[in-house]
Amino acid sequence: MTKEQQKQIREKLDIKIEMFGKSDETSIPTIGWIKAIRISIGMTLKQLAIKMNVSMQNVNQLEQREKDGAITINKLKETASALNMKLVYGFIPNEGTLQKLYEKRAEQLASESEMKTSNSDEFEDDENQDESFFNLLQRKK
Numbered sequence: 001m002t003k004e005q006q007k008q009i010r011e012k013l014d015i016k017i018e019m020f021g022k023s024d025e026t027s028i029p030t031i032g033w034i035k036a037i038r039i040s041i042g043m044t045l046k047q048l049a050i051k052m053n054v055s056m057q058n059v060n061q062l063e064q065r066e067k068d069g070a071i072t073i074n075k076l077k078e079t080a081s082a083l084n085m086k087l088v089y090g091f092i093p094n095e096g097t098l099q100k101l102y103e104k105r106a107e108q109l110a111s112e113s114e115m116k117t118s119n120s121d122e123f124e125d126d127e128n129q130d131e132s133f134f135n136l137l138q139r140k141k
Contacts, residue, residue: 006102010097010098010099010102011099013098014097014098014099016090017090017091017092017093017097017098018097020088020090020092031063031067032063032064032066032067033066034062034063034066034079034083035063035066035067037083037085038063038083041083043083045059045060048079048082048083051082051083052078052079052082062075062079066079073087073089076089
């Protein structure tokens, strides 16, 4: 994958990431999203259980797993669907943008002379995977 293609990918992902920019971990309700939303729309455990075709105990456990951070993304998607919602999932770079993260990483690599040669070999091995990823990203426009 060329440096220009990598830059294009970073720019497109930075646009998507910007939408999440104002989010942070403290915005998660203390009781978890599932329970908070269920209660706020006036849905009982039983009603959600029926929509998900599971027991009330399973919904209760699901809410607890989400609160504890031990829930799968697929379960969150399934629950969101039952709540007539969609799951939004992403990563937010600590540096603010992928471009800044990339620049920081480049600086780190440049300062580690041993890493310079090993990274060029590593990037060559990933070239076919990177090209496929770039093509997939272009199709998602």
